[in-house]
Amino acid sequence: MMCLTGWIIYNGHLTGNKFLDFAQWLKRAANKQGIETHIYQNNELFTYLGGQQLRLLGETALPDFVIFTDKDIYLAKQLELLGVRVFNRAKAIEISDDKIATYQVLAHQQLPIPKTIVAPKIFPGSPVKPFENLSDIINQLGLPMIIKEAYGSFGEQVYLVHNEQEIQNKIKDIAGRPFIFQEFIAASCGTDMRLHVVGDKVVAAMTRHATNDFRANITSGGTMEAYQPANLEKKLAVAAAKAIGADFAGVDLLFEPDKTPIICEINSNAHIRNMYDCTNINVADFIIQHIREQFR
Ligand SMILES: Nc1ncnc2c1ncn2[C@@H]1O[C@H](COP(=O)(O)OP(=O)(O)O)[C@@H](O)[C@H]1O
Ligand SMILES: [Mg+2]
Structure with a gap:
């Protein structure tokens, strides 16, 4: 049998047990199949760049693979640049996120996806003008519609809006963060x-x-x-x-x-x-x- 070693990386700054639980779950599954793994928090591994070097601070022996349950894409990318196969790949995590x-x-x-219109970028802190051409968006997507932030999970950054006023208010709330308007699949x-x-x-x-x-x-x-x-x-x-x-x-x-x-x-x-x-x-x-x- 092949002797593989792996790391499982999760985010050390998130509160709650869920993330460690996921990592441990993976570790037990690896164990069962004879693969030794070590669980790291992302904040235990420093991405070092410079002096014509790219490495992890303090870590010399790299594993064959990493299961990356975190979204610290720079760290995932660093591991890939060091030749480690990361699951999922940094690029996949980045797109999914x-x-x-x-x-x-x-x-x-x-x-097939719901009809989607990407909101033009608003820089954080810029004054938010009322959205022009909102009627074009409403004509395309209908009402009610979904407003959804690009980054979010557990449904917390997904909103159902019913009229122009609600849309304008929501845009004011979330301006500065990327978001979309989306057809509501009723x-x-x-x-x-x-x-x-x-x-x-x-x-x-x-x-x-x-x-x-x-x-x-x-x-x-x-x-x-x-x-x-x-x-x-x-x-x-x-x-x-x-x-x-x-x-x-x-x-x-x-x-x-x-x-x-x-x-x-x-x-x-x-x-x-x-x-x-x-x-x-x-x-x-x-x-x-x-x-x-x-x-x-
Ligand atoms: N376009 C949509 N039409 C109807 N329901 C939606 C739509 N988009 C999201 N939802 C509902 O909101 C939930 C959360 O949306 P999702 O895009 O999966 O974000 P999250 O990453 O927060 O889970 C979905 O599981 C679905 O029930
Ligand atoms: Mg979801």
Whole structure:
């Protein structure tokens, strides 16, 4: 058997157990398959540049691979420049982290997404003028519509707005951060599907349903149910992960009234405990298996 060593990196500044839990989950899965891993926080590893050098401060022995559960893209990139295979790749994490970049890649590959208009950049601190041509945007997308920040998670930076005034107010609130206007997929209000892709397969899936919110992932009172995705849904999720170059990802799908699936987002760092609780499938086992296959 091959003797691989790996690191698992998570963010040391985030509070709560979730992130360490994810790392430990991966470590146990690696252990089971005979792979030794070490868990690091990103703030234990300093990216050193200069003096004609590029290295990690204090670390000499690099691992064969890193599972990067963080979004510290500079650190992921540094590891890649040092020749380490990082899962997911820095580029995939970077695209996934930025919803605008994600939609741009998906649209370029002609994969189905909600109609989206990217808000022109406003520098942080610039006075925000009332948005001109709002009626053009409303004509394209209809009302209500979604306003969504490029960077966000857990549904917290996704807003449903019903009229011009609400739109102008929301723009004032979030100006300075990149965002989009997006068609509201009403048929899927409060419901989405989460398909977990590893390599070129969907290994687990569930539907999520919120009873009191348009966002399926707002947890108060929401439910999750194991789901057997249709072939088209699986194909779409795999194509979405592939489009951004992710080895594994949680892909969220919405659906039209006739159930046609549409890609909502791609999470390169999707947590797996909920999926396990819901489906009894341990995605970490598949992730480790996939990594081993890459070194074969
Ligand atoms: N265009 C949309 N139409 C309808 N519902 C949406 C739309 N975009 C997002 N949602 C809902 O909001 C939730 C969160 O949006 P998402 O883009 O996945 O952001 P996050 O990264 O915060 O999860 C989705 O799971 C979905 O239920
Ligand atoms: Mg989501």
